[in-house]
Amino acid sequence: MHSIVLTYCTQTLPTAKQVLTAEYPLSSIMEISILSASSSKPICKVANLKTSSTIADVKTQFHSQKKSSYPTRQSYRLEPKGKSLKDDQTLGSLGLRNGSKLYYKDLGPQVGWTTVFLTEYFGPLVIYLIFYARPGFIYGEDAASQPRELVVHVAAACWTFHYAKRLLETIFVHRFSHATMPILNIFKNSGYYWGFAAFVSYFINHPLYTPPYYGNVQMYSGLAGFVVNLLFCHQFAEYGNWRIHIALRDLRPPGTKERRIPKATGDPMTFLFNLVTCPNYTYEAIAWVSFTVMTQCVPALMFGVAGFVQMAIWAKGKHRNYLKEFKDYPRGRKCIVPFLI
Amino acid sequence: MGSEAEEKAKKSETSGIATAYLVLYNVVLCAGWLSIGAISVRHYVQTKSIEGLYDNIELPLKVFQTAAVLEIFHCAVGIVRSSAFLTGMQVFSRVFIVWGVTHSVLEVQDEPSVALYVICWTITEIIRYAFYTFGLLNQLPYILTWLRYTLFIVLYPCGVIGELWTTYNALPHVQRTGLYSVSLPNDYNISFDFYKILIIWMFLYIPFFPRLFSHMLHQRRKVIGGQGGKKTN
Numbered sequence: 257m258h259s260i261v262l263t264y265c266t267q268t269l270p271t272a273k274q275v276l277t278a279e280y281p282l283s284s285i286m287e288i289s290i291l292s293a294s295s296s297k298p299i300c301k302v303a304n305l306k307t308s309s310t311i312a313d314v315k316t317q318f319h320s321q322k323k324s325s326y327p328t329r330q331s332y333r334l335e336p337k338g339k340s341l342k343d344d345q346t347l348g349s350l351g352l353r354n355g356s357k358l359y360y361k362d363l364g365p366q367v368g369w370t371t372v373f374l375t376e377y378f379g380p381l382v383i384y385l386i387f388y389a390r391p392g393f394i395y396g397e398d399a400a401s402q403p404r405e406l407v408v409h410v411a412a413a414c415w416t417f418h419y420a421k422r423l424l425e426t427i428f429v430h431r432f433s434h435a436t437m438p439i440l441n442i443f444k445n446s447g448y449y450w451g452f453a454a455f456v457s458y459f460i461n462h463p464l465y466t467p468p469y470y471g472n473v474q475m476y477s478g479l480a481g482f483v484v485n486l487l488f489c490h491q492f493a494e495y496g497n498w499r500i501h502i503a504l505r506d507l508r509p510p511g512t513k514e515r516r517i518p519k520a521t522g523d524p525m526t527f528l529f530n531l532v533t534c535p536n537y538t539y540e541a542i543a544w545v546s547f548t549v550m551t552q553c554v555p556a557l558m559f560g561v562a563g564f565v566q567m568a569i570w571a572k573g574k575h576r577n578y579l580k581e582f583k584d585y586p587r588g589r590k591c592i593v594p595f596l597i
Numbered sequence: 598m599g600s601e602a603e604e605k606a607k608k609s610e611t612s613g614i615a616t617a618y619l620v621l622y623n624v625v626l627c628a629g630w631l632s633i634g635a636i637s638v639r640h641y642v643q644t645k646s647i648e649g650l651y652d653n654i655e656l657p658l659k660v661f662q663t664a665a666v667l668e669i670f671h672c673a674v675g676i677v678r679s680s681a682f683l684t685g686m687q688v689f690s691r692v693f694i695v696w697g698v699t700h701s702v703l704e705v706q707d708e709p710s711v712a713l714y715v716i717c718w719t720i721t722e723i724i725r726y727a728f729y730t731f732g733l734l735n736q737l738p739y740i741l742t743w744l745r746y747t748l749f750i751v752l753y754p755c756g757v758i759g760e761l762w763t764t765y766n767a768l769p770h771v772q773r774t775g776l777y778s779v780s781l782p783n784d785y786n787i788s789f790d791f792y793k794i795l796i797i798w799m800f801l802y803i804p805f806f807p808r809l810f811s812h813m814l815h816q817r818r819k820v821i822g823g824q825g826g827k828k829t830n
Contacts, residue, residue, distance in 0.1 A: 464782040465781075465782070466782045552784065552786060553785070553787070
């Protein structure tokens with residue numbers, strides 16, 4: 257597919273050499289040659305640009321020439337292996353002039369973040385409840401009629417609440433700065449969430465499930481950690497998580513991609529922003545530690561650890577970006593675990 | 598400018614040490630696999646049978662195959678320019694066959710399947726480590742390159758057959774003894790069925806073997822098959 261596009265372009269447009277040697281009048285109208293980032297072969301030219309035009313304008317024009325490459329699928333860089341340029345960067349600020357080159361990379365089919373999030377969170381909700389019903393084809397004929405421990409019901413409620421909340425957040429709270437991601441992510445992410453949901457719920461809802469060693473005390477402390485943390489610290493694992501999302505959302509004025517340093521607001525739930533860059537991840541981690549304590553189930557622990565590692569990596573990336581972006585970024589702030597990581 | 602030059606000097610110095618280390622590593626591993634080969638030949642000449650072969654080579658096989666774990670680090674650190682992921686898969690599958698299957702299930706140790714993979718591994722590894730050693734010393738004879746990128750066409754599939762066959766032989770014993778398996782109910786609320794893991798393990802060869810084999814074919818085309826590769830296309 258890609259090679260067909262390339263051949264088509266090289267036949268109908270001047271070669272790179274012609275483009276480079278041609279002399280253009282010094283006018284405000286610019287023409288940029290687009291080259292493939294993988295092969296450095298010319299793809300086409302984008303004309304009618306100004307110094308004040310942005311990468312987004314290049315994308316729109318490219319799209320009008322190549323119908324299959326909608327803007328979010330496109331990525332441009334100054335060097336074949338350079339950094340991807342941002343939509344709001346102007347050609348002038350990048351030092352591009354008439355006849356300059358840009359390297360194009362096809363990011364592949366894209367899908368909206370909302371679609372990915374809804375798919376990946378809907379699975380765990382449904383899968384957990386299927387196991388909760390103890391169907392015969394999984395646990396044997398009379399499994400559903402056998403007695404369940406109280407903790408099994410509580411765990412199901414926590415799980416359902418957690419994922420229902422995530423779905424609602426996705427629909428009503430999040431504002432995504434990147435509108436799309438590669439379509440492969442939908443399978444990767446869903447595989448992770450759906451797989452772990454089945455793994456965890458299979459054991460918690462198993463007729464041979466062993467309740468926590470310390471009985472109700474352990475169950476209620478886990479539940480408390482999942483729902484409410486110490487009153488003084490205001491670390492409501494779930495509730496706090498929700499408030500941080502709102503606080504984060506308010507950082508980004510509607511309809512823009514502008515960023516400001518996240519700070520604890522008047523809302524006491526957001527105080528963790530004073531300690532870590534990604535308090536929502538901190539709360540998320542606390543929630544899964546609590547869930548593990550409550551159910552005393554190793555698969556739940558494994559799910560928590562896998563999630564924590566991934567969140568720590570994301571938090572480190574975000575932390576680095578903030579340090580680079582804001583010179584006055586608070587020094588003592590850590591990534592995800594207060595005072596440590 | 599000065600610091601840049603210093604840095605460059607430092608880099609070439611570390612790569613000098615790295616080369617020395619890699620030569621040592623490859624010489625030792627080559628000698629190790631040669632000893633496995635020699636013991637195997639002696640055993641077969643003396644007894645005219647493969648029975649008891651594993652007993653004789655068990656120690657060097659475990660030592661030198663486990664040592665290959667270092668190769669993952671070599672790739673990860675960057676002193677060997679190869680994919681740490683592909684190397685990791687190869688080494689891990691071998692280590693698992695040695696420790697997880699052959700060491701763990703006594704009943705399979707005298708099966709011909711074990712002899713099959715040991716023979717394939719031994720020939721492959723002697724040539725591979727010799728190839729690396731001479732390559733590092735810039736004294737690579739063409740025959741070694743040719744053997745390295747040709748024999749695998751037969752040895753790699755045969756080795757895989759030996760590995761799969763050994764795993765298959767181990768299945769009934771694992772099922773009967775419940776080896777390494779944990780069943781419900783227990784306080785950790787997790788169960789683990791080594792028998793099923795072995796079956797899944799065998800199925801994993803389906804996606805991974807073609808990938809590794811085609812990777813080797815690709816390498817072959819790149820290294821020695823300039824014309825041969827074109828002919829086959």
